[in-house]
Amino acid sequence: MAKTDHVFTCQACGAIWPKWTGKCDACGAWNTLVEESARPVVPGALAAPTGGRKAKALQFVDLAGEADPPARLASGISEFDRVCGGGLVPASAILIGGDPGVGKSTLLLQAVASLARCGASVAYVTGEEAEAQVQERARRLKAADANVSLAAETDLRKIVDGLKALKPDVVIVDSIQTLWADGVEAAPGTVAQVRACAHELVRFAKKSGAVLILVGHVTKDGQIAGPRVVEHLVDAVIYFEGERGLPFRILRAVKNRFGPTDEIGVFEMVENGLVETPNPSALFLGGAGDRPSGAAVFAGVEGSRPVLVEIQALAAPTAYGTPRRAVVGWDSARLAMILAVLETRCGLSFSGRDVYLSVAGGLRITEPAADLAVAAALVSALADRPLPSRSVVFGEVALSGEVRPAGRTDLRLKEAAKLGFELAFAPPQKKNGAGAGVKVRPFGHIADLAAALGVTAR
Numbered sequence: 230m231a232k233t234d235h236v237f238t239c240q241a242c243g244a245i246w247p248k249w250t251g252k253c254d255a256c257g258a259w260n261t262l263v264e265e266s267a268r269p270v271v272p273g274a275l276a277a278p279t280g281g282r283k284a285k286a287l288q289f290v291d292l293a294g295e296a297d298p299p300a301r302l303a304s305g306i307s308e309f310d311r312v313c314g315g316g317l318v319p320a321s322a323i324l325i326g327g328d329p330g331v332g333k334s335t336l337l338l339q340a341v342a343s344l345a346r347c348g349a350s351v352a353y354v355t356g357e358e359a360e361a362q363v364q365e366r367a368r369r370l371k372a373a374d375a376n377v378s379l380a381a382e383t384d385l386r387k388i389v390d391g392l393k394a395l396k397p398d399v400v401i402v403d404s405i406q407t408l409w410a411d412g413v414e415a416a417p418g419t420v421a422q423v424r425a426c427a428h429e430l431v432r433f434a435k436k437s438g439a440v441l442i443l444v445g446h447v448t449k450d451g452q453i454a455g456p457r458v459v460e461h462l463v464d465a466v467i468y469f470e471g472e473r474g475l476p477f478r479i480l481r482a483v484k485n486r487f488g489p490t491d492e493i494g495v496f497e498m499v500e501n502g503l504v505e506t507p508n509p510s511a512l513f514l515g516g517a518g519d520r521p522s523g524a525a526v527f528a529g530v531e532g533s534r535p536v537l538v539e540i541q542a543l544a545a546p547t548a549y550g551t552p553r554r555a556v557v558g559w560d561s562a563r564l565a566m567i568l569a570v571l572e573t574r575c576g577l578s579f580s581g582r583d584v585y586l587s588v589a590g591g592l593r594i595t596e597p598a599a600d601l602a603v604a605a606a607l608v609s610a611l612a613d614r615p616l617p618s619r620s621v622v623f624g625e626v627a628l629s630g631e632v633r634p635a636g637r638t639d640l641r642l643k644e645a646a647k648l649g650f651e652l653a654f655a656p657p658q659k660k661n662g663a664g665a666g667v668k669v670r671p672f673g674h675i676a677d678l679a680a681a682l683g684v685t686a687r
């Protein structure tokens with residue numbers, strides 16, 4: 230049988246098919262199959278051939294290692310360093326993903342300029358923009374004086390050779406989707422190209438001890454375009470998120486081999502670049518004063534840092550047969566669960582209402598401790614009665630309606646006190662009473678919360 234030299238690769242999941250079809254049977258995506266060369270890309274195949282040299286025997290070492298691990302490189306942008314787990318680790322690779330225009334190039338240019346000022350040797354390779362465009366941005370960011378080696382190039386072989394000669398401590402490649410390797414017969418941005426280029430660059434980083442930061446584009450449904458495969462090749466995957474029209478930008482680690490993944494870094498995009506926001510609560514809240522009905526302040530914790538954020542709910546009479554449920558910044562399945570618990574355990578009815586829930590400031594909350602705050606906002610919206618002024622809410626809600634303890638209570642209460650809040654609706658505490666100047670009002674069951682707000686069953 231004749232051997233085919235072309236296959237069709239799904240650009241969403243990387244599955245390989247002998248024939249083109251409209252739908253990838255592996256991941257269910259439509260119209261993602263692209264014709265590529267069937268020649269396998271062997272790791273290192275892009276490097277110079279080694280001839281008939283005999284391979285060196287495999288060397289084993291023990292877990293303790295001989296020397297201390299090399300020190301981390303701090304970029305001086307502390308929000309960025311914290312998300313990386315306390316600075317950049319030599320000989321590692323980081324993938325930064327985000328929507329176009331969110332500010333990835335801006336953040337990384339600021340980071341390399343800061344690293345260069347600290348004495349690190351840094352290279353910035355762009356495949357997206359011309360050198361003049363990056364220089365223009367550097368002037369705008371007041372970073373033009375920093376000693377950064379800049380190159381505009383998309384040919385992988387040239388980039389790797391250039392980096393081998395330069396031997397930088399940190400290298401940025403913006404973006405991985407624009408690179409192409411001449412050994413791979415596929416267009417830039419396809420799974421085969423992205424995988425081959427990422428593999429070669431990661432190999433360079435591991436061998437030379439450099440920190441590699443790759444920029445990756447995100448598709449409409451929030452995945453780093455095409456190659457989930459790249460996520461497995463790198464040591465850390467960080468997303469840069471932000472709502473269109475809002476100045477806040479959030480850096481969030483989703484995978485990190487060298488640190489925790491629940492830390493966030495908060496920035497504000499202003500006229501001349503990204504500014505760190507060490508106290509994000511003030512940004513998301515705008516004061517401790519009176520709030521309208523349907524608004525509850527959630528005392529959350531993101532990683533090691535407390536963040537207070539307003540949760541807004543609206544329960545409007547529905548115009549159509551099936552009521553709408555819309556959520557921004559929270560999980561819609563979790564909203565459905567809280568609504569079901571309120572209906573079943575408190576006898577409140579949302580069946581004739583469209584329910585809208587929004588987390589202020591473009592933040593996305595994943596903590597279960599937000600349950601009680603969401604419930605409080607929903608009950609307040611349904612009854613059209615505001616929550617007590619200067620109050621915060623937190624606690625996890627079980628399907629039984631029981632309010633479960635949330636961790637880090639002290640941290641939450643301290644932050645609330647710092648921002649002028651006086652009352653906390655919280656799960657029952659072991660040691661009851663005032664916490665850090667905030668009066669704690671314990672709720673053991675979600676029905677107690679409805680009763681406290683003066684809302685009773687239908």
Ligand code: TYD
Nearest residue numbers: 329330331332333334335498499500501502
């Ligand atoms: P950019 O870093 O190019 O985004 P990405 O690399 O993620 O595509 O950022 C582009 C946006 O940032 C652009 O819409 C304008 C805005 N911006 C500012 O508001 N201030 C600035 O100083 C800079 C450089 C960009």
Ligand code: MG
Nearest residue numbers: 333334357403
């Ligand atoms: Mg960019």
